[in-house]
Amino acid sequence: MERIECDLCIIGAGSGGLSVAAGAAQMGASVVLIEGHEMGGDCLNYGCVPSKALIAAGKHAQAMQDGAAFGITPVNPQIDYAAAKDHVARAIATIAPHDSQERFEGFGIRVIRDWARFTSPREVVAGDATVRARRFVIATGSGPFVPSIPGLTDVPYHTNETIFALRERPEHLIVIGGGPIGMEMAQAHKRLGCKVTVIEAQKAMGKDDPELAAILLDRLRGEGIEVLEETAAERVDAEGDRITVHTSGGAVSGTHLLVAVGRRVNLDRLELDAAGVAHTPKGVTVDAGLRSSNRRIYAIGDAAGGMQFTHVAGYHAGVVIRSILFGLPAKARTDHIPWVTYCDPELAQVGLTEAQARKAHGARLEVVRFAYDQNDRAVAEGKTTGLIKVMVVKGRPVGASIVGAQAGELIALWALVIANRLKMSAVANMVAPYPTLGEIGKRAAGAYFSPRLFENETVKRVVRLVQRVLP
Ligand SMILES: Cc1cc2nc3c(=O)[nH]c(=O)nc-3n(C[C@H](O)[C@H](O)[C@H](O)COP(=O)(O)OP(=O)(O)OC[C@H]3O[C@@H](n4cnc5c(N)ncnc54)[C@H](O)[C@@H]3O)c2cc1C
């Protein structure tokens, strides 16, 4: 058995682990990185990258049917589902070198390709190596949660780990779960020529603002996706090539089934008890600095049990690097983290939703709104379905929600504002280029100040006075 001593041992080479490894090694730490499966983790191989690539294919197919208003005769596109999957595979392959073992070895990192498990509070075993490190980072991510629906394990079903490798186009895809995975995959598949039914036990896109989620759901239903809400999947069976999901509202039969009902953190293999690391089914128990009950061991990304996004894993990496490399205090915030669901229209959020802000701030909350159909660029592009809401307390935004074209790009402004606790006046002071969708943010700030300026008797009195004395 080889023995390795190092400053920092990172378990998991996904979005979080790779960011810690690259940063720490380039700043002089000796680093061991352990990965049991694919370099790049979920995001590259089974998550963000393949899903966005498939969504892009669906968008092209949709555009061919949407041109009538612009004088372009709609055509029924010939869809080669397998070729769309080739695009998905190419997108992964193009990005993969960035996350590769060779690149990380180039930083001087020792990369071990095996599953890691703790054998003591300071040691991990992976393959035939024992690694003793001053600090450890658990960045083992999550996998699909498969619920114990009777019959499910007896039928062929897909998760995010298998759907992107599927080559035959599903004739009728049934999706269990109306969260971001379910809805992104539902729309992509509908646009690529599949019949799609989504079965959601509660409300689809239930973590987002319901008013904005309803605008997205209207579009999805308008495109022909059947979305059954408050309908729990209760039993599954199969006969021949038909799969039937029995629900509280009746039975749905299709040819393929995708299970997308949330995530299960990857902690099983780690033998955390040997290291004295407290954990729950949600993840490793961490403090505000992402430290576990064993002070030498940190957890980041999905494994830390909070928000499950690639940019959160990357943000966590920066927090723990500060603490591990420089011994500086560092805390992970959550109030400034944005998230986006990349359906069409996109649905984006940062900070508090209106309901959360009302609960937290009561009567001090002001909500300003601006609709896409008032934006000249949106009119020119024919993308007038959309809305921004900004939740403001004492002149400072505490949340922003956007549904509409490029909402994911537009939310970045509000992520900056909230991260830096800027005021609405900072947004109002910005000159946005005309005509851009970006003016929507500025107009929301305008909606905040307009009543203060235009419906204000003091302002009117001052203006009348100044006009009398000016030469
Ligand atoms: C379909 C889908 C779409 C998504 N789309 C987006 C999106 O658009 N935007 C976004 O921000 N987020 C998205 N996400 C979420 C995002 O993929 C995750 O939040 C992100 O990958 C988490 O990063 P991580 O580093 O915590 O874990 P991961 O990227 O999952 O990496 C963990 C790594 O640890 C390895 N590992 C686990 N256990 C061990 C062990 N014992 N020993 C060694 N290695 C181990 C795993 O093999 C894996 O490679 C999506 C997720 C899915 C499933």
Ligand SMILES: NC(=O)c1ccc[n+]([C@@H]2O[C@H](COP(=O)([O-])OP(=O)(O)OC[C@H]3O[C@@H](n4cnc5c(N)ncnc54)[C@H](O)[C@@H]3O)[C@@H](O)[C@H]2O)c1
């Ligand atoms: N664009 C993005 O950033 C993006 C995209 C995909 C995934 N992700 C990440 O991955 C996470 C997991 O996504 P997800 O969509 O799997 O999970 P989710 O928890 O967000 O949504 C799962 C949905 O399944 C429903 N559900 C649970 N059991 C059910 C049952 N038996 N029958 C019917 N419905 C049931 C839940 O009510 C919920 O609405 C997300 O929360 C997010 O963090 C992000």
